[in-house]
Amino acid sequence: MSLAILVGTRKGLFVLRGDEDRRTWKLEEPLLPGWDVFHAITHDGVVYVAANNFVYGATVQRSTDFGQTWERSEGLGLPEDSGLTLEKSWHVEPGHDGTFWLGAAPGALFRSEDAGETWAPVQSILEHPTRDRWNPGAGGMCTHSIQIDPHDPKTMYVGISAAGVFRSEDGGESWTPANKGTAADFMPDDPFPEVGQCVHKLLVHPAQPERLWQQNHCGVYRSDDRGENWERLEGNGLPSGFGFPIALHPRDPDVALVVPEEGAENRVTAGGRLGVYKTTDGGRSWALSSNGLPEQAWVAVLRECMSYDHLDPFGVYLGTQSGSVFVSPDEGEAWIEAASQLPPILSVEVGEWE
Amino acid sequence: MPSLLAEQARGQKEFEVEAPTVGAALRALPLRDLLFDERDELRPLVNVYVNGVDARERGGLEAELRGGETVRVVAAIAGG
Numbered sequence: 211m212s213l214a215i216l217v218g219t220r221k222g223l224f225v226l227r228g229d230e231d232r233r234t235w236k237l238e239e240p241l242l243p244g245w246d247v248f249h250a251i252t253h254d255g256v257v258y259v260a261a262n263n264f265v266y267g268a269t270v271q272r273s274t275d276f277g278q279t280w281e282r283s284e285g286l287g288l289p290e291d292s293g294l295t296l297e298k299s300w301h302v303e304p305g306h307d308g309t310f311w312l313g314a315a316p317g318a319l320f321r322s323e324d325a326g327e328t329w330a331p332v333q334s335i336l337e338h339p340t341r342d343r344w345n346p347g348a349g350g351m352c353t354h355s356i357q358i359d360p361h362d363p364k365t366m367y368v369g370i371s372a373a374g375v376f377r378s379e380d381g382g383e384s385w386t387p388a389n390k391g392t393a394a395d396f397m398p399d400d401p402f403p404e405v406g407q408c409v410h411k412l413l414v415h416p417a418q419p420e421r422l423w424q425q426n427h428c429g430v431y432r433s434d435d436r437g438e439n440w441e442r443l444e445g446n447g448l449p450s451g452f453g454f455p456i457a458l459h460p461r462d463p464d465v466a467l468v469v470p471e472e473g474a475e476n477r478v479t480a481g482g483r484l485g486v487y488k489t490t491d492g493g494r495s496w497a498l499s500s501n502g503l504p505e506q507a508w509v510a511v512l513r514e515c516m517s518y519d520h521l522d523p524f525g526v527y528l529g530t531q532s533g534s535v536f537v538s539p540d541e542g543e544a545w546i547e548a549a550s551q552l553p554p555i556l557s558v559e560v561g562e563w564e
Numbered sequence: 565m566p567s568l569l570a571e572q573a574r575g576q577k578e579f580e581v582e583a584p585t586v587g588a589a590l591r592a593l594p595l596r597d598l599l600f601d602e603r604d605e606l607r608p609l610v611n612v613y614v615n616g617v618d619a620r621e622r623g624g625l626e627a628e629l630r631g632g633e634t635v636r637v638v639a640a641i642a643g644g
Binding site for chain 2: 243244245263264265266267269279280282284285286287288290295296
């Protein structure tokens, strides 16, 4: 097995093959050409892809031979009594004990107990009592973040734009809004509502799972109590609170990396450069961590387009809408361009490849 | 079938099916989920031709097939 970057693009899935040195990457021919690959992961030797097509709809595609052949999940759709039809598949997340979760639009979550062969919609999300206060963001009303407590299979979180963060303590049977302290500045009558926040990416720290990080439409936040309360963290080195992805250190819960953008009305990297900003003190201060990244750039890095590995030192991976993949093998200290001239990048994950 | 659909059927572009109507023929395919949504509605950007004629001119999915006819799926011409 070797290390690979799975790059989901507007026109297929690209795989970059490398090794633990993470300085040399080989680009392979695209898989699933013609499909919008919103998210792709490998898990126990199986590739799972949230793939969408503007004619043929939303799918989950699985491959047990690393892309030589594909199977579509069956029965992917929303129940008639919901009054909704599936728009897009967004994010595949492995859970405990062989369970898989799929985030989708509009505001949907699916659960699979057969490794993604079939999916059942999670009714408690479709019927959530606050649902009439959810609104779609620019990318539709997408369930883009699914995070599961690594020690407790009953505790999990979803992030839905623009509905906010929700926590479940019963394995997805019920969900409590977890947005206290996160702003919805675009709602002038009530900038701190119970729900309706535009979370852009939510991550649970793998080593300290009561600590959550989120990049939101309105700021970067940290919670130390499983989302009960959130602290807004910008204004101390970050050029902007607006951005989409966030990456963490696999072992140190005080480290996070973000890619600030100018703002909601001009979604390009802040300051006319591709700037990754890193904190090592829990978000109290941030510093530019962009050695090797373009110093003149007006690009965008979407919510699924930054990832990190669990090696030591840990690597960070990001992809731009301009089709470049950048890798830092040393925790963000320095970056190399691993690929360029790809189609617009929708997701970046790192995993094991045959 | 267009290439993208054929790839989803392990490369098979042509299928022989026995079906009384256009809709029944399409629903007999292993690509049914890509042609129809979960309400069993033909996806709006999927066009269907029977012997070169737009199926809508013959009654759409309900149009009867007489046998030996060719049903062709054509994706809307759009993209970027």
